Amino acid sequence: MTAKILDGKATAAEIKAELKERVSVLRERGVVPGLGTILVGDDPGSQWYVAGKHRDCAEVGIASIRRDLPADISQAELEAVVEELNDDPDCTGFIVQLPLPPHIDTDAILELVDPAKDADGLHPTNLGRLVLNVNRPITTPLPCTPRGVIDLMLRHGIDLKGKDVVVVGRGVTVGRAIGSLLTRREFNATVTLTHTGTVDLDGHLRRADIIVAAAGVAGLVTADNVKPGAVVLDVGVSRVEDPVTGKSVVAGDVAADVAEVASWVSPNPGGVGPMTRALLLQNVVESAERALA
């Protein structure tokens, strides 16, 4: 068996086409959604990601607001920029690109973001609402990567109800939040969160209907760990040295041989990454729609 591909690039393009429609409706009503980015320092990777977000915005008609700041900016100066975007009516949602330099108190910065403008969906207030609000529709921004993982499966016709999902990795952006979403009534999955302290990771993985690999450990999940026919999503990103060229390349958490036993796999790159970016845009559009309602 060769697994079918969960095509994140094509699915993100589909979502962006829908968002473009919603943006034009907003524009007709006099509202232009605007995404702000705050980037500190000159890390080439971070610059590249932020540039990609602004390209995405242009594609769907969202305005871009960009604040590029020096690496030695003080805590107080950075807080002032966050406050400025909180108060800027043209900015309907924004992100503070992570990681921030070590002299900055990251948690204090993220908590300062207006929860209504939290495009990442990672503000403590919004994560708290996700946990507390079990039975009503959620009307606050949701974390982009968990939402992207779920959307990627649903839009490929994969049913989540009653499925055993095993998540690998307890990071804030994926592991901690995705169970709160997947166990909501509308999805009704059963979720196990595994991590570096898990005793029998292989035992958990082997009984999973769906594996969400978000540990950031290259090649962690291999064919031997996967039940035949399982769905495997590769979320982790790490840099490894290519054995042939010696160059640094991006590697996912899922080994290539998994495609021989799984029913579906998400490629990496080309899977969850583009979905994360599309859902970021969706958060910005939804914030603008809510502000208008």
Ligand SMILES: Nc1nc(=O)c2c([nH]1)NC[C@@H]1CN(c3ccc(C(=O)N[C@@H](CCC(=O)O)C(=O)O)cc3)C=[N+]21
């Ligand atoms: N406040 C904040 N929010 C974030 O969402 C955030 C962040 N900080 N800091 C860094 C990480 C990383 N991240 C990625 C999103 C998409 C791709 C993506 O689309 N990747 C492409 C490939 C890109 C390539 O070729 O390198 C893909 O998977 O196909 C990658 C990485 C968001 N992050």
